[in-house]
Amino acid sequence: MKTYLVGGALRDRLLGRPVSDHDWLVVGATPEEMTSRGYLPVGRDFPVFLHPQTREEYALARTERKSAPGYRGFTVHASPDVTLEQDLARRDLTVNAIAMPAEWVQPDGSFEPDPDKLADPFHGRRDLEQRVLRHVTDAFREDPVRILRVARFAARFDDFSVAPETMALMREMVAAGETGALVAERVWQELARGLMETRPSRMFDVLRACGALAVLLPEVDRLWGVPQSAEHHPEVDTGVHLMMVLDTSARRQAPLAVRFACLMHDLGKGTTEPALLPRHTGHEKRSAELLHAVCDRWRVPVDVRELAEVVAREHGNVHASGELDAPELVRLLERCDAFRKPARFAEVLLACECDSRGRLGFEDQPYPQRERLLAVLRAAAGVATDAVARTAQQSGATGPQIGEAIHRARVEAVAAVTALPG
CATH class of the missing domain: 1.10.3210 (Hypothetical protein af1432)
Structure with a gap:
């Protein structure tokens, strides 16, 4: 059983950006071993566990195979014989397919990765240095949500470009109608996250370039x-x-x-x-x-x-x-x-x-x-609407007439501060 830090935390640390979350991957373990060590199972679609002290998520190494349309149309295989490289191969981008041993992480969550000792079978470090968003394998095409994720990452890392082969693959996916299988909630989730990035226009530049914007x-x-x-x-x-x-x-x-x-x-x-x-x-x-x-x-x-x-x-x-x-x-x-x-x-x-x-x-x-x-x-x-309403009622006003009296009082107040005719 071996635990690794993977994904966004490692990517952001290598870029010199703040690290907010840790993604943990466990290789060579079974669900029974995890629960025997006090981990709490929470995964519905694949084996994920909460650490007994930190409550951070630990996922078992797995492979995925497309078996039906849609976001959940995957057959997941998680077992002790799934290797680290096989798990990294199912990820979306090379910059997210880097791993390091968990023991490098200090108790306070800080870590200093040794670039020369990272598990990086798909050259994610090279793409970080060259500022390129590149898909890991052709399995990228099996999940159209990844088109939105690439666009969102382009909005976050606004000095990165999308690799030509990745853009070509996304165009193929759009032309094949893959974006038609996207679930509304996932689309909104990715769009909302992209809107909140540093340069959100780049998300729409990428979606437009691959043809997905015309569909979505x-x-x-x-x-x-x-x-x-x-x-x-x-x-x-x-x-x-x-x-x-x-x-x-x-x-x-x-x-x-x-x-x-x-x-x-x-x-x-x-x-x-x-x-x-x-x-x-x-x-x-x-x-x-x-x-x-x-x-x-x-x-x-x-x-x-x-x-x-x-x-x-x-x-x-x-x-x-x-x-x-x-x-x-x-x-x-x-x-x-x-x-x-x-x-x-x-x-x-x-x-x-x-x-x-x-x-x-x-x-x-x-x-x-x-x-x-x-x-x-x-x-x-600032108009005292209660007082205006009482005065209007005392003069016999009801319903809409009271509302009109409040409206007139507000107009008078606005005219006073804007020096405009009321």
């Missing part, structure tokens, strides 16, 4: 070649703009919901064909409608979906808010549900700011709309 997110893929605006910035490509907006949100360390909203906010650009949506609707409304299909397809969480919908529908109004009078500003706040969800409204404004800065030459431009609308919200939210 055709609403986004079609935006390359669509002018950002016929009247304003016709020279700006909407697809390029989206990627700049997305990377701006990453630089601002925005949360996932904001980054997703940045990706989704312009889906309606150019979709004026009657077969898609009515021509008389603005692109903001079209964007919100197309967003629904994306969120349904990949089962996007409700909070992420709702923020993206507000941004898609209202970002044009937020950009133009400096031209709105007090009643229009209050109606904007109401449509955004800002009184009930002020924190979400602040995230809406952050997404809109990223959108405004997502063009060449505008990266550092001020965005006064954000602070102004936050001030407008503070003024409107």
